[in-house]
Amino acid sequence: MLCKIGDVEVWRILEINAPFLTPEELFPTAGPDVAKIVESHVKGGVCRQSGRIILPVQGFLLKTPSHNILVDSCVGNDKTNATMADWNMRSDTRFMAALTAAGVSTEEIDYVLCTHLHPDHVGWNTRLEDGRWVPTFPNARYLMPAADEEVQRSRNADLYVESVLPVIAAGQAELVEAGHMLGDHVTLMPTPGHTHGHVCIKVKSGDHEAVITGDAMHSTVQCWYPQWHFKFDTDAEMAVASRRRLLEEASESGCIVVGSHFLLPSLGHVRSDKGSFRWEE
Numbered sequence: 001m002l003c004k005i006g007d008v009e010v011w012r013i014l015e016i017n018a019p020f021l022t023p024e025e026l027f028p029t030a031g032p033d034v035a036k037i038v039e040s041h042v043k044g045g046v047c048r049q050s051g052r053i054i055l056p057v058q059g060f061l062l063k064t065p066s067h068n069i070l071v072d073s074c075v076g077n078d079k080t081n082a083t084m085a086d087w088n089m090r091s092d093t094r095f096m097a098a099l100t101a102a103g104v105s106t107e108e109i110d111y112v113l114c115t116h117l118h119p120d121h122v123g124w125n126t127r128l129e130d131g132r133w134v135p136t137f138p139n140a141r142y143l144m145p146a147a148d149e150e151v152q153r154s155r156n157a158d159l160y161v162e163s164v165l166p167v168i169a170a171g172q173a174e175l176v177e178a179g180h181m182l183g184d185h186v187t188l189m190p191t192p193g194h195t196h197g198h199v200c201i202k203v204k205s206g207d208h209e210a211v212i213t214g215d216a217m218h219s220t221v222q223c224w225y226p227q228w229h230f231k232f233d234t235d236a237e238m239a240v241a242s243r244r245r246l247l248e249e250a251s252e253s254g255c256i257v258v259g260s261h262f263l264l265p266s267l268g269h270v271r272s273d274k275g276s277f278r279w280e281e
């Protein structure tokens with residue numbers, strides 16, 4: 001178990017922990033010293049051999065007193081990805097093994113919550129069975145941001161056809177707006193910018209609180225530099241505004257912050273610091 005937030009257990013469901021792209025590629029407006037800055041703020045965050053940022057891809061299982069909720073379903077197996085070779089046609093058991101180790105079967109997942117509809121967050125939504133895409137979690141309701149579904153539907157690319165449409169066709173999808181509440185403990189927090197419908201996930205139980213960032217942030221270095229644009233943000237300025245709001249809220253509440261792509265252990269606190277913020281594990 002990663003941590004416990006009051007009555008809610010949080011389990012890490014790790015699929016990939018590997019170098020991704022260089023700091024210069026990921027943060028194109030951060031200036032020529034970006035690699036040095038990342039290295040000085042995130043110890044071990046840049047792979048020495050490749051010079052690329054280490055980017056875990058992981059989901060989180062929330063075990064509330066009433067439900068098993070999977071937040072983000074990573075890259076998945078057999079998925080088509082024309083731009084990211086490491087994410088194309090994977091055949092890997094790590095994600096499913098992590099779910100088993102957390103003590104749940106695919107049948108026992110009650111909800112799948114997608115922070116947004118990008119390939120590293122929706123992959124295990126479905127799996128191939130006899131050449132057909134079927135929902136991996138047969139008894140789950142899948143909650144997806146309505147704004148993202150609309151964008152992906154209009155593109156009708158591999159991601160939609162392989163990882164979203166089969167869930168809708170099976171009648172298991174619920175397209176939701178930000179602010180949506182799921183049971184007593186989980187709220188979808190609007191953080192548009194990375195995608196139009198992007199949400200962070202707030203977990204609250206008694207006096208205890210945590211937030212799962214999704215892709216509102218990708219590295220703890222963005223606590224110090226929230227204004228850095230991220231390569232894959234749909235609306236970079238809107239993403240900066242959402243990131244600042246997230247950092248303000250997290251530093252004011254003192255809640256636990258769980259970073260979907262943060263270097264392991266991906267868990268800590270945001271503190272306000274001289275007009276900006278810092279990260280504390």
Ligand SMILES: [Zn+2]
Nearest residue numbers: 118120121215
């Ligand atoms: Zn992502």
